[in-house]
Amino acid sequence: MKEKLVVIGNGMAGIRTVEELLKIDSDAYDITVFGAEPYGNYNRIMLSPVLAGDKTIDEIMLNDIQWYKDNAITLHSGKEVTLIDRVNKKVIADDGTEESYDRLLIATGSDPFIIPVPGNDLDGVISFRDIKDVDAMLAASKKHKHAVVIGGGLLGLEAANGLMQQGMSVTVVHLMDKLMERQMDAPAAAMLKESLEERGLHFLMEASTESIIGKDSVEKVRFKDGSEIYADLVVMAVGIKPNIKLAKEAGIHCERGVIVNDTLQTYDPSIYSVGECAQHRGVAYGLVAPLFEMAKVCANHLAKMGIGTYSGTMTSTKLKVTGIDLFSAGNFIGDDTTDELVFQDKARGVYRKIVVKDNKILGAVMYGDTIDGSWYFDLMRDGTDISEFRENLLFGQAHLGDSGHGDDNRVAAMADSSEICGCNGVTKGEIVNAITVNKIFTLDEVRAHTKASSSCGSCTGLVESLMSHVLGGDYSTAPHLKPICGCTDKSHDTVRAEIEKQEFKSIRTLMDALEWKTPEGCSKCRPALNYYLVCKFPELNLDDAQSRFINERAHANIQGDGTYSVIPRMWGGMTTPQELRAVADAAEKFNIDTVHVTGGQRIGLYGLKKEELPEVWKDLNDAGMVSGHAYGKALRTVKTCVGKEWCRFGTQDSTGLGIKLEKMSWGSWMPHKFKMAASGCPRNCAEATIKDYGVVCVDSGYEIHVGGNGGIKVRATDLLCNVETEEDVLEYSAAYIQLYREEAHYLERTAPWIERVGLGHIKEALVDDAEGRKKLAERFNFSQTFMQDDPWEERAQGAEAHEFTPIKVIG
Amino acid sequence: MSDWIEIGTLNEIPKLGARVVSRAEGDIAVFRTAEDKIFALRDKCPHKGGQLSQGIVLGDRVACPLHDWKIGLDNGIAIAPDEGCAASFPIKMEGEKIMLSTTPNDGCANK
Numbered sequence: 061m062k063e064k065l066v067v068i069g070n071g072m073a074g075i076r077t078v079e080e081l082l083k084i085d086s087d088a089y090d091i092t093v094f095g096a097e098p099y100g101n102y103n104r105i106m107l108s109p110v111l112a113g114d115k116t117i118d119e120i121m122l123n124d125i126q127w128y129k130d131n132a133i134t135l136h137s138g139k140e141v142t143l144i145d146r147v148n149k150k151v152i153a154d155d156g157t158e159e160s161y162d163r164l165l166i167a168t169g170s171d172p173f174i175i176p177v178p179g180n181d182l183d184g185v186i187s188f189r190d191i192k193d194v195d196a197m198l199a200a201s202k203k204h205k206h207a208v209v210i211g212g213g214l215l216g217l218e219a220a221n222g223l224m225q226q227g228m229s230v231t232v233v234h235l236m237d238k239l240m241e242r243q244m245d246a247p248a249a250a251m252l253k254e255s256l257e258e259r260g261l262h263f264l265m266e267a268s269t270e271s272i273i274g275k276d277s278v279e280k281v282r283f284k285d286g287s288e289i290y291a292d293l294v295v296m297a298v299g300i301k302p303n304i305k306l307a308k309e310a311g312i313h314c315e316r317g318v319i320v321n322d323t324l325q326t327y328d329p330s331i332y333s334v335g336e337c338a339q340h341r342g343v344a345y346g347l348v349a350p351l352f353e354m355a356k357v358c359a360n361h362l363a364k365m366g367i368g369t370y371s372g373t374m375t376s377t378k379l380k381v382t383g384i385d386l387f388s389a390g391n392f393i394g395d396d397t398t399d400e401l402v403f404q405d406k407a408r409g410v411y412r413k414i415v416v417k418d419n420k421i422l423g424a425v426m427y428g429d430t431i432d433g434s435w436y437f438d439l440m441r442d443g444t445d446i447s448e449f450r451e452n453l454l455f456g457q458a459h460l461g462d463s464g465h466g467d468d469n470r471v472a473a474m475a476d477s478s479e480i481c482g483c484n485g486v487t488k489g490e491i492v493n494a495i496t497v498n499k500i501f502t503l504d505e506v507r508a509h510t511k512a513s514s515s516c517g518s519c520t521g522l523v524e525s526l527m528s529h530v531l532g533g534d535y536s537t538a539p540h541l542k543p544i545c546g547c548t549d550k551s552h553d554t555v556r557a558e559i560e561k562q563e564f565k566s567i568r569t570l571m572d573a574l575e576w577k578t579p580e581g582c583s584k585c586r587p588a589l590n591y592y593l594v595c596k597f598p599e600l601n602l603d604d605a606q607s608r609f610i611n612e613r614a615h616a617n618i619q620g621d622g623t624y625s626v627i628p629r630m631w632g633g634m635t636t637p638q639e640l641r642a643v644a645d646a647a648e649k650f651n652i653d654t655v656h657v658t659g660g661q662r663i664g665l666y667g668l669k670k671e672e673l674p675e676v677w678k679d680l681n682d683a684g685m686v687s688g689h690a691y692g693k694a695l696r697t698v699k700t701c702v703g704k705e706w707c708r709f710g711t712q713d714s715t716g717l718g719i720k721l722e723k724m725s726w727g728s729w730m731p732h733k734f735k736m737a738a739s740g741c742p743r744n745c746a747e748a749t750i751k752d753y754g755v756v757c758v759d760s761g762y763e764i765h766v767g768g769n770g771g772i773k774v775r776a777t778d779l780l781c782n783v784e785t786e787e788d789v790l791e792y793s794a795a796y797i798q799l800y801r802e803e804a805h806y807l808e809r810t811a812p813w814i815e816r817v818g819l820g821h822i823k824e825a826l827v828d829d830a831e832g833r834k835k836l837a838e839r840f841n842f843s844q845t846f847m848q849d850d851p852w853e854e855r856a857q858g859a860e861a862h863e864f865t866p867i868k869v870i871g
Numbered sequence: 872m873s874d875w876i877e878i879g880t881l882n883e884i885p886k887l888g889a890r891v892v893s894r895a896e897g898d899i900a901v902f903r904t905a906e907d908k909i910f911a912l913r914d915k916c917p918h919k920g921g922q923l924s925q926g927i928v929l930g931d932r933v934a935c936p937l938h939d940w941k942i943g944l945d946n947g948i949a950i951a952p953d954e955g956c957a958a959s960f961p962i963k964m965e966g967e968k969i970m971l972s973t974t975p976n977d978g979c980a981n982k
Contacts, residue, residue, distance in 0.1 A: 484938065498952075508952050509952045511938065514938075514939065578929070578930065579905070579929075579930045580887065580905055580928075580929050580930050581929065582929055582934070583926075583927045583929065583934040583939055586927060586929070587927075605885070605888075606885060606886065606887040606888050606927065606928065607887075607927070609927070609936065610925040610926070610936040613925075614925070618922075618925060618936055618937075620919070620937070622920070622921070622922050622925075862883060862884070862885065862888075862890060866890065866891045866892060866893035866898070867878055867879045867883055867884065867890035867891065867892060867901060868876075868878040868879055868892045868893070869892075869893045869894070870876065870892060870893065870894040870895075870973065871894050871895050871896075
């Protein structure tokens, strides 16, 4: 017989846990859910937009009654559990319903805090917690004029704004001298107050409520200083307290919330708790992102997978009031040991403060323009060293020499028809629609539903901004360390460290040892793992063709129509009449329509059928040409100018150097494609300063530049150092490539890699540590001894023939 | 069914890989999974016509090489939230031989 899981609480935390559990193992339990409210499961955080009239109740339903039926879940809605009988392992509801359990999940959420003043039980005094409260507020707004909201925090301001939208005159009463003191510092709070006043809200600050006065229903609110204001409706929004009554009465250890460990178990191991009622490592959260992470871990343990622990969540806040943007995260107050970076422009209504310690972001608070909020939050969570762009940090991501993005980052102001994902043609409107219609919260879900940000990934930041714009505080950001993909909880770095430690020799053993959740991984993790193993053990020839994308498996680029392109290497951009003749002959022989001079100084042939590839390669091989790896995560081209041999400005032999660089590094597999260039003088005709590794020749020697990118997001290189000889250039190049190969995440170009680890790190490893540099270069050169076989030649001579021929031709 | 054709043997298809049966009416992709199960689908992704035979085989599905749609190998139906299908074809082992029927299974217009 199946075990029984009983969930107390039909809210976001409980049901999210059930959803996660069904995803992993839909057959593990007979599931019963108790919910005190008479509905399915809805998105509580979206009550504010409902109150403001921006959304309807139907729009915020997450799972309707049918969903429970479809998943064979027994739902007792409108029934409140009143007793947990731990001895007999059963729960009893107010109507006498009994359910026994093998495992119990307490997800009772929180209750609004009602301040203990006389009159707090009068008609017309309500809290802001559920659909019932919203209905009451909407009804009151139709009949009455004057509303008082007690509490100037996030919830209070959202309630006040909503009531104002419904036509009421609203006064917000706040005990402290500034609004949202938990999320805002003084300047931001002042700007927020000013802007809300302009919209018509009234404020009574530092006002302590003494009593609520009225005969049957509320009439006035009186304060300790003796003053009174008129009120038909009083909304208490001073805070929430975890709802732990049931757990406490059942003798489960509670403090502020129900105490849970890193696997979300209470002191009774068969009883779990998630969401706002739970207290983990001293913290009881009141936001949605932590709840989703808890749900994941809890479901994992309920399914007896036994992996994954919850270690707390860094949270950020946004106010869901249309037209007002504020954001805060982490420690935004700071202390004696921290630095404050502050930007304030009162006239434009923009304020930003970033708290920094040891060149890492501890917290941020922003008002007016919060587009960079998710970027700061990412930098904070990842502990990114900001020293390289500290002087531009306050101006935002768009000011990092980022001419490819610029002002179009203003996602809030974009029209619905504007394209966000250029690869898959997804507009802002489509993404917003997918988020609201499908009620999705995570980047992965947006990718699955819209395909936005699922190809090249360059719009990921924009999509994340858009999600936090649409979802406000509910946007569930990724956990602290981003897993490679949905198949594992482990990050790229963790997996590489495990490969180093446990020396896995195959993807299979790795997946088994690291407890992969899917049988064979996915198209994200398999190619990454294959690369990591090939990089670690070049001598063992571990390459698994079936874990490579088609381009690298077929050694040619698949085109949109299923044909392939062929681009042979032209060393350092040099060619000969013989090579040109061979290319021309091949083009004629195979009826190639499109012959293109590429951006990397070589010639591409387009429109070949797969079965023709080995023949074309053979013809090109016969003329001495080899694969250009134009299809691979590998060295692409080394672009050169003609240098001092011809150019009157040339200072060194840039062409010769380019050829040496290319001969040294071709054939090597890398995390992503890798381009080099060598320019003969600072005029830089080979555009070396937008390459992954660029050399600019100067009279005294060579400047070495790294981390450039001419693609989607233009990034100019950073100057690494100056060296005097060609030998130095080659050694640095080998060492730099190897550092990139060993440290970057799969599919991470050098530009984002350097931005992530910091140029300082690269300098330490290559410039400051001569011994380390030599070792890196040696490892690269060792690896190259196994890599420099022309894949075209092998295949032209019959290797992997199955890849290129049909198994059978019919008719 | 009378139109079973022998197309080759199991070891001609790489594990977690695919081969193509070429025909005038459109190619058929023949897949082999980790457990040596074989499947046959029309070699045409319902999204933009990508050749499924060129994708990465994952468990009981294949990821299209063009835009990473996942297609179920047993029925050819795209994995949600994507929608669409590639026709599946009857396929079986007879001893060492792989037998394929070129009459597609019902239920998918993308033949």
